[in-house]
Amino acid sequence: MKQYVSFLLLLLVSFCAVTLSWANAILIPMDDQQTNHLKAYGIAYKILKDDQDVDWLLNYRGGSFLTKYSTAVETECRVRGVSFETVSDAKAASIRQQLSDPDLNMNVVTLQKAAKIIVYSPVKVGPAEFENTDAVLLVLTYAEIPFELVYDEEILKGDLAKYDWLHLHHEDFTGQYGRNMHRQSVADIKAQEDIAHKYGFAKVSQMKLSVAKKIKEFCAGGGYLFAMCSAGETLDIALAAEGLDIVGSQYDGDGVDADAQQKLDFTKTLAFGNFTLEADNGYRGFSTFSDINSSAGRSYEQSSGFFELFNFSAKWDVIPAMLCQNHESIIKEFFGQTTAFRKGAVKPSSLVMGEGKSSDRYIYGEVGRGQWTFYGGHDPEGSRGGGFRNPTDLKLHPHSPGYRLILNNVLFPSARKKKRKT
Template sequence: MRERIKPMVRLFIPFIIFLGLSGQAWANRLLIPMDMSQKNHLKAYGIAYWILKSYETEMDWLLNYRGGSFMVPFNQRFATEMTIRGVSYEVISEGQASQILAEVAAPDVNMDAVKLQKAPKVAVYSPKSKLPWDDAVTLVMSYAEIPYDVVYDDEVLNGKLPEYDWLHLHHEDFTGQFGKFYQFKDYPWYREQKREAESTAEKHGFSKVPLMKLAVAKKIAEFVSGGGYMFAMCNATDTYDLALAAEGVDIVEAMYDGDAADPNVNNKLDYSKTMAFHNFKAITNPYQIEFSTIDNQPEERQLSESSDFFTLFQFSAKWDPIPTMLTQNHQTLIKGFLGQTTAFKNQYIKPEVVVMAETKNAGTGEARYIHSTFGKGFFTFYGGHDPEDYQHRIGEEPTDLNLHPTSAGYRLILNNILFPAAKKKKLKT
């Protein structure tokens, strides 16, 4: 009997091996869903970036398909890494993948597939000294395991920006007023920030910090105009345009730069030099922690935390792929959050700028998330400080994103990081 069984065993073992291997052969794609079935949306972006950077493998970004899902050729290393990082995925056949691609390509559906080809090289414009507040972009990039370099005034003025594809502006005050935090002038972090800025300005031949910050802002504008991508949040948005508009005009009072501001500032602003905003006025009171009339301030918004939400607009995936990419999400109603610059009043947004999200019940009306071209490049401004901390205060602990792995507000940041990886094609906006 034993002799009769052995030949059967020898035949059965190869059949088992074939079944195991054929399961992988038939399963030719990995689908990373980005709808409510995804356990960790934020780390899913990190997986996408890791695949693009480490393996130089193209992937499909399925716009408006299950929350903006990703699809990549099957690789066991990819699947293992997703399991390690807690990212949900589905193994699908080549036939199923073809069906999905056909579905999103159908002319009667608002979906499309965009090829992601190469991971962008990322830089964050941020001071080297420690500040008593965190930055949402660096928080989420660290959590998602997306690498980035830190650059600041020295690197920008020395011409380093062309080495990068994507630049984030930390919560910077480009007017040279140190955030208008004069009430904190005796705090060690404020003194260090001021000392560092004045030292750098002197090293580069500038008589005061506002002149250096203007030069930095213009270098960044050259980077974007030449084809770079810039993303900014909070007061790095309106102070950036204010600095450009005020070229040649002193808008800074003596406690910040040693001499008085021009009393006719608001008659001399040049809006032709700005990226996103026009017709605004500078707020010249040095003790008021507001820089311009662009920001929709809390007393004007008349919203409580429980009623503060903004809505993402829907765009045509086939005709407007850029804003469609930038608004991919599993939710369209997003929790609001405050910042030194919270939101942008609609009347100050240039007509060519695309508004991608707004708060409809915020008093005078406001945009929260805007995007446009500038020269050969692009920029996106996102109002507020921290999408998962409604009113983040100086000195508070950073947000623990382990508690918010499916944050819809943080997803908007990560959309911007992957956007430069998209294969260039003729765009409608």
Template sequence: MVKKLLSILLVFLSSFCLANSILIPMDQSQTNHLKAYGLAYTLLKDEVDVEWLLNYRGGSFMIRYTKAIESECKLRAISFEIISDASSQLIVTKIADPDVNMEVIKLHTAAKIAVYSPVKISPSEFENTDAVLLVLKYAEIPFEIIYDEEILKGDLPKYDWVHLHHEDFTGQFGRNLRRMSENDVKAQEAIASRYGYGKVSLMKLAVAKAIKEFCAGGGFLFAMCSGAETFDIALSAEGIDIVDEIDGDGYDPNAQSKLDFSKTFAFQNFKLHLDDDQGSSFSDINATGGRSWYSDNEDYFSLFDFSAKWDIIPSMLTQNHEHLIREFFGQTNAFTKNTVKPNVLVMGTSSTSDRYIYGELGRGQWTFYGGHDPEGRRGGNRRMATDLHLYPNSPGYRLILNNVLFPSAKKKKRKT
């Protein structure tokens, strides 16, 4: 009997000794996809290398086993599997097969993250619904909040990855959506005055140009909703007044014909909505399609299936356990197809619009994502902050976190 118990114990111990890796599956079996990204980021911050297994079980993570990492998975309610060296090698061998659309990407460092948001100067309930702020907090990924003053002071080079919240870079304070409070407006006017700008629109242009320089110099830029649309509008309208009486004078009646689309990241040939006095739309970049911002529709957009071995960047940015994702809305819902430049890579699209796009500028990369909140709902007559404890497996939020991990990988040039 004693010998039998010893044999069982030896088998158990030998199995444990061979359990040299932790596999965090990211397919439908995962209990908390969003927290899994947070753990990967934490490990990278602690200088622990993480392997991102593109297209293997939804884009799984594999890490060398330690008891501390196992405990952290349990603490964060993340599904994981302890596997032997032999099993991990079988996975790597399978992925290496040239006929299999998978790849192993080694992640080495954690990007330093900044979120550009007016909560820096004037906290408001609306801005606390920003999807990136919500998911970074939920996933326990550290970040710093910056706004116009930090950028004008030249702080952008401190960061690797910058998110633009649902900003109005045209200096119209969100137009008639009324999402800027009186305090927001006064705070922005005060910053403009301190830095010698006679109008907020001129200050916002300077900020947009600094962000463009940050990206061209090797930074990673991620923008959602109106942050993406108005960023390009502001760049195209440099030296042109496109703001109505809100800044003390009228807009240039020839503004449309003077736009310079060569200065933009993603969009061209768009038409400004200069005379839309009662609306909140900035241009026809916004693919509204007549749908309500808070619509309960069940339309979907689809993610493209890229070659993981050759198209590594878009493959990283589209890792998901779902390829059809429920559409969601915002001041800029999605992007009208014929306004997207032909050199822009479309990663997510529907029959009527492009939703998720990528491009490169100089040594940097950028991603634009249409809509406000992938799981957004309306409460009464106002917008409610999403409780991500109710959506730990959100495929729409996964796209945001793919972008957060993206700078941690060594870039390889696309072949196709």
């Protein structure tokens, strides 16, 4: 009996030794086998935060992640409900070798450092309940990726230099308080006016222009900018209209420059040109900002179609290939104050990564040493009801391909950047 027990113990020890030697890497699949795509990004970010590298396997099983095995990573995956597979060093090497095949549109990009993330949002200074529905705030929280909040004052003080990645909520950088459907409360407006007066600006529009210019400087200096909905549109409008008054008297007490449209300087913008400003329908009435917005004049039109991601070369066009990693290439369209971008308004220097039948939805560009991505629409899984937006419960959408695009952008600055050739 003792010999039998000893044999079983020896067998168990041998099995454990073999298992430990075999499980030298963890593969986090991002195809249909993944139980929670969105939280998988949070795992990747945490590994980077713990000073470990993550290999992003472009076009392999939906853009999977591969990292060195540790019990901590395994436990974290189990706790967060993220699917993973333990693989041997030999298997990991085989996967990397497969992805290096020049005949396959695949690649390995090593992520090395967790980006310092900030979100520009009025929730920093007030309730701003509409903006609590911001898709980036929602998905960063759900994926358990840490971030900080900033607003106009922090940017005016020069705090952007401390960070790597900046998201702009659905802001109005023209100083017209959103121009739509009671989006900003009296308290929200007063908070902006107070900051403007504190820093010596006569108007909120002047302060917002200064903020817009500092955001552009942050990007040109090597930062990464991600903006959704009206933020990208109004940022470029503000930059193009520098020195001009395009703000109606109902917002700032004086009239607009009658020749403002002819004086716009499109050389100052990041993504858009050849656009026409929209007339205003009155304070707290609905109006779009310009014909950059492909649904201009049609209010909050609920999109019912789909847009398609482009299939970039993972070896030659590494950056857009990273930003388009997904388990689905056809994605449900979604609405917003700026739903999508009119094709004729998108500069030739902007790279279109996703487009619908008549508009561009997802675009990328470079300025100086930095990069930016603009993504049309308010919330990839959002719906409208009762006159106001309700926060999306991402527990109901753990596989959202539209939200995955946001998280691709979050991880992008952690890569060794390679300039695209397209």
